[in-house]
Amino acid sequence: MSGYVSIVDTWRNTERIALTTDTEQLSYRDWAERGERLAKGLLGAGIERPARVAVALPNGPDFAIALYACARIGVTFVPISTWATGPELHRILAAAAPDLVITSNFLGTQLESFAALAAEGVGPGLRRMFNVSRGGPLRSVEELVEMGLECSEDRWDRAGAAGSDEADLTILYTSGSTGLPKGVILRQGTVRGNGAAIAARMGLDESSRIYSYFPMFFSGGLCNSLSAAASVGAELVTQARYEPASAARLIRSRRCTARNVWHDGFDAIASSPDFFAEDLRRMHRGLIIDPSTLTRLGLPFDEGVNMYGMTETATAFAMHDFRETADVRRTTHGAPLPGNEVRTCEPGSSDPVAPGREGEICVRGRSLMRAYTDGSDTALTDEDGFFHTGDLGFVDDIGHVHYTGRLKTLIKVRGLTIQPEEIEAVLLRHPSIHAAVVVGVGGADESTGLRALVAADVGTRAVDIDRYCRAELSSYKVPRVQFIEDHDFPWSASRKIDRRAAAMIPEARP
Numbered sequence: 001m002s003g004y005v006s007i008v009d010t011w012r013n014t015e016r017i018a019l020t021t022d023t024e025q026l027s028y029r030d031w032a033e034r035g036e037r038l039a040k041g042l043l044g045a046g047i048e049r050p051a052r053v054a055v056a057l058p059n060g061p062d063f064a065i066a067l068y069a070c071a072r073i074g075v076t077f078v079p080i081s082t083w084a085t086g087p088e089l090h091r092i093l094a095a096a097a098p099d100l101v102i103t104s105n106f107l108g109t110q111l112e113s114f115a116a117l118a119a120e121g122v123g124p125g126l127r128r129m130f131n132v133s134r135g136g137p138l139r140s141v142e143e144l145v146e147m148g149l150e151c152s153e154d155r156w157d158r159a160g161a162a163g164s165d166e167a168d169l170t171i172l173y174t175s176g177s178t179g180l181p182k183g184v185i186l187r188q189g190t191v192r193g194n195g196a197a198i199a200a201r202m203g204l205d206e207s208s209r210i211y212s213y214f215p216m217f218f219s220g221g222l223c224n225s226l227s228a229a230a231s232v233g234a235e236l237v238t239q240a241r242y243e244p245a246s247a248a249r250l251i252r253s254r255r256c257t258a259r260n261v262w263h264d265g266f267d268a269i270a271s272s273p274d275f276f277a278e279d280l281r282r283m284h285r286g287l288i289i290d291p292s293t294l295t296r297l298g299l300p301f302d303e304g305v306n307m308y309g310m311t312e313t314a315t316a317f318a319m320h321d322f323r324e325t326a327d328v329r330r331t332t333h334g335a336p337l338p339g340n341e342v343r344t345c346e347p348g349s350s351d352p353v354a355p356g357r358e359g360e361i362c363v364r365g366r367s368l369m370r371a372y373t374d375g376s377d378t379a380l381t382d383e384d385g386f387f388h389t390g391d392l393g394f395v396d397d398i399g400h401v402h403y404t405g406r407l408k409t410l411i412k413v414r415g416l417t418i419q420p421e422e423i424e425a426v427l428l429r430h431p432s433i434h435a436a437v438v439v440g441v442g443g444a445d446e447s448t449g450l451r452a453l454v455a456a457d458v459g460t461r462a463v464d465i466d467r468y469c470r471a472e473l474s475s476y477k478v479p480r481v482q483f484i485e486d487h488d489f490p491w492s493a494s495r496k497i498d499r500r501a502a503a504m505i506p507e508a509r510p
Contacts, residue, residue, distance in 0.1 A: 088474060
């Protein structure tokens with residue numbers, strides 16, 4: 001068996017644990033066997049390549065089983081954020097046009113949004129929704145599995161050939177610059193190969209037990225955590241709903257040996273009274289964390305690694321090796337993964353700059369996506385096949401990437417990539433707002449939050465804007481509102497938003 005499922009099937013004749021949450025465990029054997037039963041059910045329901053299956057599920061066995069089922073028969077897996085609001089769901093489902101949807105009672109009010117969108121006729125797959133939870137108004141996934149009885153052995157054998165390295169594994173939706181979602185298409189071989197390369201650079205093996213809070217519906221969870229762990233037969237420890245204190249207890253009970261967390265995001269767990277220095281000493285490999293956390297717990301700099309990448313490169317494109325020296329791992333973003341090439345160019349052109357000089361980071365190779373669903377990647381890819389990322393940086397004399405900033409407007413908040421134009425488009429639909437610009441709070445590579453500078457009608461209240469945003473946007477995209485006068489709004493001479501000037505406007509005191 002080739003393709004993505006081969007990483008699971010390598011371990012299917014064992015009782016090794018693949019996935020642990022607060023309440024459930026999944027072995028590699030069950031992952032493969034339950035995944036195959038669901039795959040046959042999809043075929044029995046008439047779902048086969050090039051169909052798309054949208055999945056709105058939290059971290060856990062059901063998500064992993066649905067991923068396996070889709071990959072096994074070459075159907076494209078479309079994970080939907082469980083944080084998405086009704087308007088966000090509308091945009092994503094209209095763009096994805098899935099043929100079938102699998103969801104869960106875990107979503108609560110989001111299920112009501114699905115039902116409302118189905119009534120509106122948004123996304124044909126919403127008329128074929130199946131619920132992994134028992135009870136509720138939707139058809140059960142057990143009923144979908146039973147449809148596998150309609151799948152003949154010949155059809156099963158033919159469908160299995162569709163699950164190859166060249167088949168599309170997933171479409172991951174990111175924020176678009178117009179407020180519309182942009183779909184990133186990743187092949188099975190890309191995610192499988194990247195998972196193995198990430199595990200090798202981190203020093204993971206079949207004895208590893210890796211804690212991660214990354215949601216699996218984002219590339220950090222699907223590519224960087226789940227796939228990396230499975231590629232070496234390791235155990236991924238995660239949570240359906242992230243909560244720092246229970247994460248600390250889970251890390252201790254499973255005696256985790258590694259972590260897949262973003263930079264300073266681990267500090268909330270490490271600050272829990274249920275977390276001890278010995279826990280972090282034991283989980284000394286994985287992604288780099290804030291050195292101040294190590295210092296506070298009295299630990300030396302460990303074997304954590306840094307990386308450079310994005311959804312378009314199945315998360316990681318360049319990365320350290322855990323055996324490199326601490327000073328290298330502190331100060332660079334690592335060398336390209338095998339099969340990848342990086343070039344720095346003059347911004348706005350394909351002309352390479354001299355080694356060590358800052359330019360736009362351009363990438364090509366095994367980690368790169370197949371395409372955007374809207375085809376806009378062609379305008380960002382030069383005649384040599386290098387994808388222009390919109391990021392700034394340079395490559396040093398030993399071939400390590402140094403990320404220094406962004407040409408484009410993306411903002412990163414605790415590892416989550418946010419397009420400010422999406423939020424601005426939502427703000428500008430509010431009848432009281434005349435102009436809006438969203439900037440990151442804080443400096444360096446990562447922002448600590450979002451701030452919206454808003455020019456609005458007299459009497460408009462921040463609490464009302466906040467309530468409006470929470471109805472339209474996922475919680476991590478909701479900015480803190482700061483009102484400014486119309487005449488102080490940071491327009492350029494050509495009446496475009498001057499983002500640099502916006503970022504320099506002092507933050508208002510609460």
